Amino acid sequence: MSVPFIDIKRYESGFLDKWNEKVSVMSKNASFIGGVEVSNLEQSLKDYTKTGYAISCANGTDAIQLALRAISIGRGHKVLVPETTFWATFEAIVNAGADPYTVETNMDDLQMDFHEFEKAIDKFRPDAAILVHLYGWGSTRLQDFRELCKKKNIPLVEDGAQCFGTLYKGEPIYQNAYISTTSFYPAKVLGGAGDGGCVFTNESKLAEIVRTLANHGRTTHYGHGYVGWNSRLDSMQAAFLNLVLERFPDRLKSRIEYANRYHKELKSLGINNILPPGDYTQNGYCNVNLFSNEERVELEKLLKEKGIGYGIIYPGAMSEQPGAKDYIKGKTESKNAIEISQTVLNLPLFSYMTDSEFDEVITIVKSFKVGKN
Numbered sequence: 001m002s003v004p005f006i007d008i009k010r011y012e013s014g015f016l017d018k019w020n021e022k023v024s025v026m027s028k029n030a031s032f033i034g035g036v037e038v039s040n041l042e043q044s045l046k047d048y049t050k051t052g053y054a055i056s057c058a059n060g061t062d063a064i065q066l067a068l069r070a071i072s073i074g075r076g077h078k079v080l081v082p083e084t085t086f087w088a089t090f091e092a093i094v095n096a097g098a099d100p101y102t103v104e105t106n107m108d109d110l111q112m113d114f115h116e117f118e119k120a121i122d123k124f125r126p127d128a129a130i131l132v133h134l135y136g137w138g139s140t141r142l143q144d145f146r147e148l149c150k151k152k153n154i155p156l157v158e159d160g161a162q163c164f165g166t167l168y169k170g171e172p173i174y175q176n177a178y179i180s181t182t183s184f185y186p187a188k189v190l191g192g193a194g195d196g197g198c199v200f201t202n203e204s205k206l207a208e209i210v211r212t213l214a215n216h217g218r219t220t221h222y223g224h225g226y227v228g229w230n231s232r233l234d235s236m237q238a239a240f241l242n243l244v245l246e247r248f249p250d251r252l253k254s255r256i257e258y259a260n261r262y263h264k265e266l267k268s269l270g271i272n273n274i275l276p277p278g279d280y281t282q283n284g285y286c287n288v289n290l291f292s293n294e295e296r297v298e299l300e301k302l303l304k305e306k307g308i309g310y311g312i313i314y315p316g317a318m319s320e321q322p323g324a325k326d327y328i329k330g331k332t333e334s335k336n337a338i339e340i341s342q343t344v345l346n347l348p349l350f351s352y353m354t355d356s357e358f359d360e361v362i363t364i365v366k367s368f369k370v371g372k373n
C-alpha cells in the first residue's frame with residue numbers, strides 16, 4: 001500500500017457541495033474582490049488568534065514583506081533571519097530592499113538559536129529580526145526572543161506560516177507577537193484553494209500601514225500615501241477559507257492525533273523524533289526525525305521502493321543557497337543548520353490520514369530499524 005507524503009483532497013463529506021454552491025453564488029454576483037467573505041474571514045482569524053488585527057493578503061511571503069515594510073524596513077537595513085527556514089523568509093527581506101544576516105539553529109528545538117541570536121545582535125546591530133516558528137511549534141526561548149527584542153528596540157517579525165493552530169503557553173502563538181504572519185498555501189494547516197496569507201498584530205498603526213500597503217498604498221481610491229502593491233486576498237479564496245475554518249477543529253485534531261502517535265511509535269523504535277518544547281501544543285504540521293546521514297540515505301531508498309512519501313524539510317541552510325550569495329551580508333555559525341539539512345526526514349502527516357496508512361508507515365520504518373539491528 002502506498003502512502004502519500006500529504007493529501008489535501010481529504011475533504012469532509014458535504015464540503016465540496018458547499019464550496020461549489022459558494023462559487024456559483026459568488027460568480028453570479030461577481031463577488032470577486034473584498035466584500036463580506038474577506039471581512040468575515042478577517043474577523044474569524046482575529047478571534048481565533050486572539051490578536052487585535054488580522055489583515056489578509058495574497059500569500060505568506062507577501063505577509064512577511066508587508067510586516068517588514070510596516071516596521072519601516074527597507075533599503076540598506078539589516079535583518080536577522082534563521083538559517084533553517086523556507087526560502088521565502090530570506091526572500092522577503094531582500095524583496096523589501098534590506099540585507100539578510102543568517103543565524104544558527106538550535107539542535108534541540110530546531111528553531112533559531114537564542115544564544116547565537118544574542119551574539120548576532122552584538123555583532124551586526126540589526127534594524128529588525130525575523131523569527132520563524134518552524135514545523136508546527138516554536139523556540140523554547142520564544143519569550144526571551146520577544147523580551148530581548150523589545151529591550152533592544154529591535155522590531156521582531158514572527159513568521160508563523162507553519163504554526164496556525166499552535167498554542168504557546170496555552171494561547172495562540174500569534175497572540176503576543178509584535179507583528180506576525182501566516183500562509184494559507186494549500187498544504188498548510190489552514191490551507192486555501194490557492195495562495196493566501198495574513199498579518200497579525202495588536203498595534204493599530206502597524207495594521208493600518210499593512211492594510212494600506214497591501215492595496216497599492218491607497219489612502220483614498222486614487223490617493224496613494226505609500227508605494228505598496230496589490231496583495232489583496234481574493235474573495236473566493238476567503239470564502240474557501242471560511243468553509244475550512246468551520247471544519248478546522250476536526251482537521252487540527254486529526255493532525256495532532258497522528259503527530260502524537262508518531263512520537264510514541266518512533267520513540268519506541270529508538271528514532272530521534274523531535275518533540276515540541278513543553279510550552280507548546282503543536283498543530284501537527286510536520287513530522288520531524290533526525291537520522292544519521294547514512295541511515296537517511298538507506299531509509300529514503302526503502303521508502304521510495306515501498307511507495308511511502310516523505311519530505312526533507314529543508315535540504316539546505318539559507319546561507320548555502322545559490323541565490324543567497326549576492327544578498328547575504330553576514331552570518332553566525334551554520335554547522336547545526338547544515339547538519340539538520342543532512343539528517344532530517346519527515347514522514348507522512350496530514351489531516352484525515354487513515355489508521356491503515358499510519359500503520360503501513362510504521363511497519364516499514366520498523367522493518368528498516370529491525371533490519372539494521
Ligand SMILES: Cc1ncc(COP(=O)(O)O)c(C=O)c1O
Binds near residue numbers: 086185
Ligand atoms: C516558514 C515559511 N515562511 C513563508 C512561507 C511562504 O508562504 P507562501 O508560500 O504562502 O508565500 C512558507 C510557506 O510556504 C513557509 O513555510
